Amino acid sequence: MHDTSLEPPPSAPPPLPLVHRGRVTMLHGIAPDRTLLSVLREELGLTAVKEGCASGDCGACTVAVADVTTDGALRWRALNSCLRLAHSVAGCAVWTSADLVHDPLIAKTTDLHPVQEAMRACHASQCGFCTPGFVMSLFVAYQRRAGEGLGHEEAVRVLSGNLCRCTGYRPILDAARAMDDYPRAAMDEARLRDLVAQADAARGDAPQGSTYLAPRTLADALTARARWPQAMVVAGGTDAALALTKRQARWDRVLDVSRCDALTxxxxxxxxxxxxxxxxxxxxxxxxxxxxxxxxxxxxxxxxxxxxxxxxxxxxxxxxxxxxxxxxxxxxxxxxxxxxxxxxxxxxxxxxxxxxxxxxxxxxxxxxxxxxxxxxxxxxxxxxxxxxxxxxxxxxxxxxxxxxxxxxxxxxxxxxxxxxxxxxxxxxxxxxxxxxxxxxxxxxxxxxxxxxxxxxxxxxxxxxxxxxxxxxxxxxxxxxxxxxxxxxxxxxxxxxxxxxxxxxxxVGGLESVAPIAVDVELQGEPS
CATH class of the missing domain: 3.30.465.10 (Uridine Diphospho-n-acetylenolpyruvylglucosamine Reductase; domain 3)
Incomplete structure (x- = not known):
């Protein structure tokens, strides 16, 4: 086994390229254990995205992330930025609710995106703290469904990761159904794919000893695991990141296996x-x-x-x-x-x-x-x-x-x-x-x-x-x-x-069940 006691200290983190508002933005010096939420707010000044619970429960930190899968499909996801490591979205496109107004890749006929128009018209925001997260969950659903509104059950599923303490949810569900009442906001997907390809190429392969390792092959992932067994292994990070947000842990080196083709x-x-x-x-x-x-x-x-x-x-x-x-x-x-x-x-x-x-x-x-x-x-x-x-x-x-x-x-x-x-x-x-x-x-x-x-x-x-x-x-x-x-x-x-x-x-519902008696005589093996 490799002798880690002879290893030099971790080198600098790799660059972090993101597609944001129609161009590739390159960030440098981002520590391996920084969350996406902290980078969006502090490095990029995108304060529309909020921190509520810091544990993935409230959804105030929800952002939209798009990347291209190995089979060439454009993948849209709503992610909790409070639990997502910033480097895990290197080479991806990222949106906050403010970006829906300013992104040149989105062609709109009004100042607001249809999701935002529906939220406004349905009075679906009260104090407003949770609203950006709801908007982004609905925006991802809008992109996945080519601008169609949502039925009640699907809206409940799409918004299952967002909590609101003001509106009682009915106006928000109304907005989910009303998204297609407004002229379609079209995403320039061809340009988006080109930008994601540029950002992914700019990400490249991290140098040996980097503080954030994101291997693309199983052999490289296992080599890194053998060489740095103390590195924090993450994929989605939805549980591991709680150590950062709740226990103030620090990680010197991260091994991210989410880009490894064999593991996806x-x-x-x-x-x-x-x-x-x-x-x-x-x-x-x-x-x-x-x-x-x-x-x-x-x-x-x-x-x-x-x-x-x-x-x-x-x-x-x-x-x-x-x-x-x-x-x-x-x-x-x-x-x-x-x-x-x-x-x-x-x-x-x-x-x-x-x-x-x-x-x-x-x-x-x-x-x-x-x-x-x-x-x-x-x-x-x-x-x-x-x-x-x-x-x-x-x-x-x-x-x-x-x-x-x-x-x-x-x-x-x-x-x-x-x-x-x-x-x-x-x-x-x-x-x-x-x-x-x-x-x-x-x-x-x-x-x-x-x-x-x-x-x-x-x-x-x-x-x-x-x-x-x-x-x-x-x-x-x-x-x-x-x-x-x-x-x-x-x-x-x-x-x-x-x-x-x-x-x-x-099956899987909350129907009532018959009372259970615990004094039933148990039987041995049938003859």
Whole structure:
């Protein structure tokens, strides 16, 4: 292994080129741990973008970012600039709400952009502090939908990462629907693509020893990881940046893997265990949950409750997994699906070394994982053995969206031709220092007819087998009760003939559930 004790101190940070207001702006001397919010406000004087919570909850810091993906598509994202490292958007185009008025790339017939006109006409701003963030979330939706207005449900989803304490939201939702009432504001996308290409070329490759490393190949990423194991590894940075904004941490060197092509790809492969879906570690949460929901549509409503839209646009599946939070939303679902994490490193003698670990075995303790100091988590593999299992996932949180789970549960099951459970895996979060596979509950279901009785026994086994967290978010008793209720929700959303519940629409919602008895007699293995 490389001897880091002989390394010179980090060199200067690389230049930071941005596309802003129709030209490439080059910034120099930006420290690797500066947030995009601080650079926009302090270096560029763009004070329309605000800092509210500094944790990605309120959305006052939301900005629009556009780049070109490896397949040539122009990608629009709403991002929390308080959590985004400034260097992570090098080579991208960035807009704040003030830029919608002044950007020469936007052709308008009025002074204001249609999003701003709709907000003004619908009286959707009161104190105004949160308004720039709402405008930028709607602007990204406007660009993605070619200027169309939003329906109510889509507007709620698009604005799930923005909070307002004044208007009561109705005028803001009215503005989202009214955006297309005004003459279209057209973006000069051809010119934008040219400018993004210029900015990306100006970014180039950081020199060896740079304080901000953003490798484009897996080999370069693993080489950097081996050489600088103490560097902070980031992809979306939506959790890592909290150390900067909340704990005043400082990072001397950053390894950003979000530009690594191999880590941003989604593919289907096969090995001796069968076919699998490989999701690169730096694939955004939005894309990762989209490809999972394509195969398991029941996951769609659950995915919409994963944080807010700016977090889904910026955060990554690999980051959520390696973060190791016991209340992360991805892990129970991935446990239920039997997913494996792919861990890779470069050995000085043996070259590339790869190992895979079942995700429930990846966690060793509270925010401790099996990842070695010279390894990177490069992908998550989800089995695709036919027939695919049925999957359902639920969470309970203090808010319907834009919040982490108090407790969550996911289940995957397959029935044999006689209706007995042939395969079942259950993952739960919020019940221990790590995400947990609920093997005791699985044992009460396996080889038995699927139905309310079996699920009742499984719920009782689950409640008896866990020692939930007891903290300010919820008591252990509440979490235990809700775990049983979430498992019993499967009876209401999958068992035919249950009054008042439609299986195709109830999954992932907040419908009521039957009371759970914890004194049900558990059964051993069926004879």
């Amino acid at each position: 790809a989604v593919s289907v492969g096969s090995d001796d265990t069968g076919p699998y879906l490989r999701i690169g570690a730096a694939v955004t949460l939005e894309q990762a949950w989209s490809v999972l929901a394509e195969r398991w549509p029941r996951l769609g409503p659950f995915a919409d409750r994963f944080a807010g839209e700016p977090i889904r646009h910026g955060g990554t599946l690999g980051g959520n997994v390696v973060n190791g939070s016991p209340i992360g939303d991805s892990m129970p679902v991935l446990i239920a699906l039997g997913a494996r994490v792919v861990l890779q490193r470069l050995d000085a003698d043996a070259g590339l070394q790869t190992r895979t670990v079942l995700i429930e075995d990846f966690y060793l303790g509270y925010r401790r994982t099996a990842l070695r100091g010279d390894e990177l988590l490069t992908a998550v593999d989800v089995p695709l053995r036919e027939p695919l299992p049925e999957v359902a996932a639920y969470k309970i949180a203090k808010r319907h969206e834009d919040d982490i789970s108090t407790v969550s549960l996911a289940a995957a099951w397959r029935l044999d031709p006689d209706g007995a459970v042939q395969h079942v895996r259950i993952g739960v979060g919020g019940v221990a220092a790590t995400p947990v596979r609920a093997t005791a509950a699985e044992a009460q279901l396996l080889h038995r007819p699927w139905g309310r009785d079996a699920l009742q026994r499984a719920a009782a086994a689950l409640q008896a087998s866990v020692q939930p967290l007891d903290d300010g978010r919820a008591s252990a008793g509440y979490r235990r009760a809700m775990l049983g209720a979430l498992l019993m929700r499967l009876a209401q959303t999958t068992e035919p003939g249950v009054p008042g519940v439609i299986a195709s629409t109830a």
